Amino acid sequence: MNELRKIAYIKLIQSLLSCPSGKQVKILSAHPELIDEGLVEMMRVVAEMTGEQGQRNAGWLRNLAGKIETANYSLPRLQTKLAADTLLQQGLQQYQQSQYPRAFQSLQRCLALYQTIGDKARMATAWRVLGDIEQRRGNWDEAERLFRQSLQLSTELGDRCGMATSWGQLGDIEQRRGNWDEAERLFRQSLQLSTELGDRKGIATSWRVLGDIEQRRGNWDEAERLYQQSLELRIELDDRSGMASSWASLGDIQRNWGNWDEAERLYQQSLALRIELDDRSGMASSWASLGDIQRNWGNWDEADHLYRQSLKLSTKLGERSSIANSWGQLGNIEKLRGNWDEAERLFRQSLELSTELGEPFSMANSWGQLGDIQRFRGNWDEAEHLYRQYLEVMTKLGERFGIATSWGVLGNIEKLRGNWDEAERLFRQSLELSTNLGERSRMATAWGELGDIEKLRGNWDEAERLFRQSLELSTNLGDKSGMGDSYNDLAIVHTHFNQIPEAIAAWRKGLAVCPPNRFPLEALELGRSLGNTAFDIEEWETAIEGYEAAIEAVETLCSFTDSYTEKQKRREAEISVYEKLVQACIHAEEIGKALASVERSKSRNLIELLVNANLEPTGNIPEEMRQELDRLRREVTAKQRILESLDNPLNSNLVSDTDFGQRRSESPNFNPTAIETIREQYIAAKQALNALLDRLKAYDPNFTLTQRVEPIQFSEIQGLIDEKTALIEWYLTRDRIYAFVVTGGDGKISHWESTPTQYTDLQQLCQTYLDAYFSNKSQWKTDLDGFLQRLSDILDLPQLIARIPSDYRQLILIPYRDLHLFPLHALAINRATAPHYLCDRFPDGVKYAPSCQFLQVSQRNQKSESQNRFFAIQNPTGDLTYADLEVEAIFPAFHPNASCLTRQQATKLALSQHPYEADFRSAEYLHFAGHGGFNFTNPLDSFLVLAGAVAGGENNSGRDPERFVSWRKGESVELEKCYTLGELFELNLPYCRLVILSACETGLIGVSPDLEEYMSLGLGFLYAGAQNVICSLWAVNDLSTAILMVKLYEELQTQSSVSQALNQAQQWMRSVTKRALIQWLDELSLEKEVKDSLRKNLPRLGLKPPEYRPFEDRHHWAAFCAIGI
Structure with a gap:
């Protein structure tokens, strides 16, 4: 190298060192003749010299020299190399921040550039990281392909560190697939090479993943040893991400051993560090693990919250394996709450995704969870089939914890079938393996199951010994659910030996550790058993204590579901508890408490609806958002109730005839097309309501749509x-x-x-x-x-x-x-x-x-101001002469604040359009004079007939059966054009003081053989906001109804209450004579045409004596009753 060229190199290097970032290529472009091996050699010499002088530029200079060399001294190739390196660093940073879609794009772009210039080392790196992203997405075949490409290139380059990393990544894939032997082989290859290279971070990673293999195999001591080794080395290296992973793994071991407090501490340590590092994938994993701990402690709401946090973040990150796990975990919570349909839905979602991902372990877990659902439903053959699938996979994987669990559940199925010997064999297998694993929670369960077998055989002493073993271990573990079960088992043993005080003490201890608000399933069994035993020996106060705990547990279980039907089923399943509580209170001469106990079983869904309808978020919320909340809440409630009633009709086959001149109708049902439309509307409304709730969180973070309604005292x-x-x-x-x-x-x-x-x-x-x-x-x-x-x-x-x-x-x-x-x-x-x-x-x-x-609830919502606004729906079908006269007679009393939809105008559409919608919804007095009917099979299909709903004519064969259903002889009715009880739940009548349903059967309710749940057309208006409703108990007569209604409104002008006015009107009806009736008609302040019409329509009175009482019989006046405050 001549001296002049050496000087030129040094000047160029000095220019590069002093130029702004990103300008290096421009400087090099100005001196293409200097870009050669000599420049690279000189750059390294300068770097060595500056390094000795402690200059920070040495590393940068060496790096640039390497890039020029890799680009084969070509300036265009160097430009490509620098651009690719920038994209690689960007992609790696995005990957570390869990921005996987962006990282994937950056890495693909840099990979394409590296392939252009043939930079094999960087290609291998890009393939490795791309493989990691595909693995997180659950695309394991594609991840494996990328890892193998990276391994091949690293091997070709002799990059042993890259080879070790690739072997570890391929081991992860095999572990996911359940091929643990192959995974272990790959992890050990990676460990060996990392050890030879002195790659301590790689060594720590290998120890952790080998610990995962041992944990899967149930070798928890060995797994803990490997995790501890990994943690110690990561602490020494200050590898904080690795430390977080190690703490989480050690938490898993403590959880498996039943040391839940220690497990929680380790999970919290891991979570705190992951939050600090912004490791979102790790955060999602930590939340799921903490959810498991809360579930074990019986804190199901907190567990649900943590699982949903995890699911939300995993969904955002696109981590499908974690999504599948979250669905399974949420299914477990719903299973514990008794919501088996929802649990099954979540388990099937999890199974479907796990199957798509090819995750045998997760698939097996889903089969086991679905088996639990079938077992709870009593479908033992199907449960056994699913659990044998689970056992087969666990056996193939060598997953001993899963094997022990399978044997325990299969033993439970055999016990239920009465095959006690086979059940015992399976329980003992499960116990032996759980003991070998040190899995103490499973050991406690197995002892309890074996105790059940001995109890069934009549070996009470042995049963007691086993139950005490189970209790002792559950107590050591802090497993309150297990403790509650053991106390109940021991109480039964005490009862057998006639040790009643000891039995009562055991049940009380069980309730102390399993309170109804946290462990409702256990508390229900404990409370019921305590109550029944005390009831039998006439210890009434103790019986009350037990039954009240059981009913509180039922109410807790009801709070876990949004389904009104499911709430009612859960209450009805414990009907004897409600009844015996009332009887115990009476025997104890606590009559007031007996009445309060009756209230706990009456119309609970109605009470909860009324209370929750008035829940409002706090804060400065725009009025339009409040109105939208009310509208959507009512729409969701209405459509949910309709759909549930169609899926769960009452067991009634009552049918009825129809008499012309009576204001009743046979009750049709919704057709399939209408049902599907309702279902679609419900889903849309539910989605809109959830979106609105998310927006409301900005004003009131703690607002919820429901709250626990405490029983009345x-x-x-x-x-x-x-x-x-x-x-x-x-x-x-x-x-x-x-x-x-x-x-x-x-x-x-x-x-x-x-x-x-x-x-x-x-x-x-x-x-x-x-x-x-x-x-x-x-x-x-x-x-x-x-x-x-x-x-x-x-x-x-x-x-x-x-x-x-x-x-x-x-x-x-x-x-x-x-x-x-x-x-x-x-x-x-x-x-x-x-x-x-x-x-x-x-x-x-x-x-x-x-x-x-x-x-009580209604009195809290009394109306204050009154402007006597009146709205009437008059004879929508046009076939009730007296209904027309009725409204025409009443209307003037409210003028000018009165509005009316008459005959063919009174359509469902008109009620939702200007100007009638505002009049309808702002009315203080709402009057319906027309046809109505009650549906005993589906009460929510009970209806008020509006204009356009009836299609006349003798021949209905040409009508679309999807829209029209048979009504009365020669006619069909389109239920969608009626107002049904289910749809009334959507109404909001905030000013309404009184609704009068001058129609048939508007006060009937569905008759249940078990607990009452009040359901009538009148109820729909009460829920909508009306303070009082007057409705009927049978098919009323058109004429007598019209006269009663006119007299009722006359009384309302002077009487202080609705019930008083109705009472006076009914007394007048039954006592009025022909002479007095005619005189009354003459004195009414009605137009002459209306009076003449009424007189003309009383021809049957013509031959009767003046003192004849035409409406004395109760069928004329007694049908109407006042409901409300």
């Missing part, structure tokens, strides 16, 4: 009634009728209890009553007085009324189940020729309510 019931008001609430068990009488002022309570014969008589009466009603309406009318007299006798009504002071002015009636069918206010309380009815006894009227708690 007797002291609160006493506060509901005025000084001169009394309340009677009935309750039906499976063999008795109970009635509770509460008087205002003094707050006294008494109860009445029927004989079993009276209960049987009531059931027979109800069936006879309904049979007559549906088969022969004329005969039913004739027999109505007899039916009601029989009911009065069965209920001992005169005796009940005698308990109420004679100066009391108002009565509140709260029927139960079958009693809602009858006009209790019209029952006779004497046997005189001119009977004295219950409503005669109370001048301020008789009103009804679904429950005391309904009254």
